[in-house]
Amino acid sequence: MLDNAETRAQAAEDGERITLVRGNGERGLPFRDASFDLVYAESVIGLLDIEQVIPECARIIRPSGRLDPNERQHTHYLTHPDARYRRLRCECLAR
Secondary structure, eight states, X not given: OHHHHXXXXXXXXXXXXXXXXXXXXXXXXXXXXXXXXXXXXXXXXXXXXXXXHHHHHHHHEEEEEEEEEEXXXXXXXXXXXXXXXXXXXXXXXXX
């Protein structure tokens, strides 16, 4: 996944501004609290323990920021078959 992201970052117009960091959303991401306006996760949240990942993403998002998961199997968080995902995603949006 990181190799694919690196290829995409290099192809981007402003690729030199992109820094890729390997982290583990279940054990703690290597960022300070409220560091980002946007956390984008592509095809990864559905593979992890959402009870750990969503709160960890919420921790690093600024109060006015947002979590944008792109899960190819489930196109919208409100229709996700896992009720825990729907609840945690809504809690993240409400903070």
